[in-house]
Amino acid sequence: MQRAAFFDIRVCHPNADSYKELSLKQIYKLHEDKKKRKYASRVIDVEDGTFTPLVFHHNRRYVSGVSAVPFRSRLAELISSKKLEDYATTITWIRTKISFAILQIALVCLRRTRSRRRKTNLQENDLETERELAGLT
Numbered sequence: 001m002q003r004a005a006f007f008d009i010r011v012c013h014p015n016a017d018s019y020k021e022l023s024l025k026q027i028y029k030l031h032e033d034k035k036k037r038k039y040a041s042r043v044i045d046v047e048d049g050t051f052t053p054l055v056f057h058h059n060r061r062y063v064s065g066v067s068a069v070p071f072r073s074r075l076a077e078l079i080s081s082k083k084l085e086d087y088a089t090t091i092t093w094i095r096t097k098i099s100f101a102i103l104q105i106a107l108v109c110l111r112r113t114r115s116r117r118r119k120t121n122l123q124e125n126d127l128e129t130e131r132e133l134a135g136l137t
Contacts, residue, residue, distance in 0.1 A: 007071070008035050011102055024057075025066075031055040032067055045125035056079050056102055072098075089131065096134065 012019075014027050035053035043051040054068045072094055080090035083119070 004047055005076055006039070006043045006047065006049050006051045007054055008039055008051070009054045009056070010035065011105055027057075028055050053079050056098070093130065 010031050012027060014024055014032055019027050032053045035055075036051065039053075040051045043049050052067050052071055054071065055067055056068065065116045072091070076087060076091040078095050079085070079094070083090070
């Protein structure tokens with residue numbers, strides 16, 4: 001039986017003064033627990049789905065919280081088998097896409113967006129072409 005999957009994404013700034021006494025792992029857990037308290041019971045009871053909070057921060061390189069790791073791995077596994085791509089290539093592609101999405105979110109926070117959001121359709125993505133365009137070949 002397939003169930004709907006719900007995700008809530010939070011990008012945090014771990015160098016904020018309010019987190020100076022906490023480790024990175026504690027910061028992720030704090031944000032994940034807040035999201036779970038807010039949304040998990042409704043998603044499970046009303047929507048009959050699963051809920052995964054995804055917490056990220058971007059300091060020099062892309063880093064994710066505990067819940068994001070199995071999500072990212074499973075997504076890479078499914079995409080690589082569907083597109084007949086190497087798993088390592090696919091996981092690198094996913095990390096890159098998420099990194100750029102986080103950067104885009106940060107820019108939108110600094111200045112409002114001037115255009116409508118583009119939707120990403122995985123059916124139309126060609127991992128090989130994007131890898132070549134990014135210079136990863």
